[in-house]
Amino acid sequence: MHLLTFLELRKPGWIFREFILWSQGVFFNTFFVTYLISPKICHRFVGFLEEEAVITYTRCIRDLDAGKLPKWSQTPAPNIAKAYWKLSDDAMLRDVLLAIRADEAIHRQVNHKLADVGPNAPNPFLDQEKGERHPPNENKQREIDTYSK
Template structure:
């Protein structure tokens, strides 16, 4: 019994007066030790209750502190946005760099940077036409002319809506061609000869045409539905075309660009004739093509048409050299990509 009492004393909380317990246990009187043990148990229960309450209090304070810290961060981000300051990304933990225009004003776009901008070559020949010479050329030419029929019927002379819809399609070939040439370069351990970059930049340029047209023309729900349908069909068809014959695929795009030049020329005629209002150019177009601050819709259509003429020449040239059966590193570099 004495050993049991000593064992219970060792496990008891600190701070108690244990001299009486040891003395009583030694003399053999067991009444007072049991009373003392009951007192110690009560003391231990009180201490455990106090610890539990302290932990709950601390956890509540920690949760409150976490909420307060989150609210402080959100408020600081909101204030930074309002004041035009840096906003730190909550994921990467880095600040977005402060990029400015040449005049020192903040750069408002994140879809392209100042080093992506350029001045369009308006002196490019707009009348150039590739006369079909081979069976592949004839197939490509007739295919494009056939595709123009439903487009003319649906859009008539609503060239803003036509341009918006066609640009969603025009941005597909460069991405598909660049992707397939990229994979081919990886498989064959070959350089691309500059063609991957050229085609991907063509796709990006067409996408910027679309971003500009969306600022000018607000698409209706059925036009959005048409875009989804046409893009899905065209992407898969062009993918198959490019796998079977890159020559045919690029020739089709070359003729599509010729049709785009024609459409934008008619667009300009309607602007000059007053059928379409010559509104101020969107800010995104002014920054992307480095247009003057007082640029108008006519200026925007002129630079887009020049871009399409450049794409026409690149794709007809790509069809002429025929990637199929030729090493990419031996293929001539595209125009402007040496």
Template sequence: MSAPFVDLTVHHSPRGVSDRIAYGFTKALRFCADTFFAKRYGHRAIVLETVAAVPGMVGATINHLKCLRRMCDDRGWIRTLMDEAENERMHLMTFIEVAKPTLFERLVIMGVQWVFYLAFFALYLVSARTAHRVVGYFEEEAVLSYTLYLREIDEGRSPNVPAPLIARRYWSLPEEATLRDVVLVVRADEAHHRDVNHGFADELAGLQVDESKIAPSPPHESGIRLAA
């Protein structure tokens, strides 16, 4: 199958205090992930995708309530964020089939998810712009991580096992699809989330958003809609 195009060079250079806080926070978490998981990319994906599925749901919830209070239209943001959360959850369901989480990793997931949910909810209430910028930087790191995962597979250090059934169904992959094919479409999803969240942050900062630069998402069941 042909690989979805992903621009690996995209990086939003921090502008202002809000962006620098978001970038510094992301780099600190990246250091923790690299230290804890090293090159166990399958296990890294399980824990990080659990966290990655939180921001979309938090953003959708807060925007939903805000629109109800203000009796205004959301311009497509709510559906976009809910689709993002569901897409990240499907990433998790896929990698659970690839790398079975240990009991310790399950305990880590439970603790990290609660802490991150509460922290991100508070951040979104204080500064939605910073929250979306954090997610944009998270996704930049995710694209890098999945690129390194592909290298491990291509160089034979990680087995290129058959793609799980749940992944083949979700991304409409062929029967002969492998883990490498899965990582390619997951990386493309992350690139899409990267550009959408940076776009949301730019819009909240009053900047012009060029939607033509938003990476296309691979086809899957839910589809991801862009904000109008």
């Protein structure tokens, strides 16, 4: 959804879109083979990738708040983002960046946790007795600004 949101904002031409498609195809196949060899490495890689994403979004939000990105401060949230994250009708790009950063923080935590547990371990995000999922709650995600650490 993150990619679709930014594609909606940028509205790139067909060459750019083809490059994205080709890149995703190469990455998917490489990641698939690597996951067959070592899921732990893949989860750790994605965890680190998501950490960098949180840092990047934090910097973007900080620059936006500091007035360094005036065009972004005037940009309304795309409809696709409003629908997906249930943002208000008057949501702006800053609201989208906050929602995406929160997503990335959850992905970071989940992937690092999955890299820590063994392949036969029970799902740490599933209540084994009830069969209910328990993703990281909002309180665990309050500390998503890793940029200052």
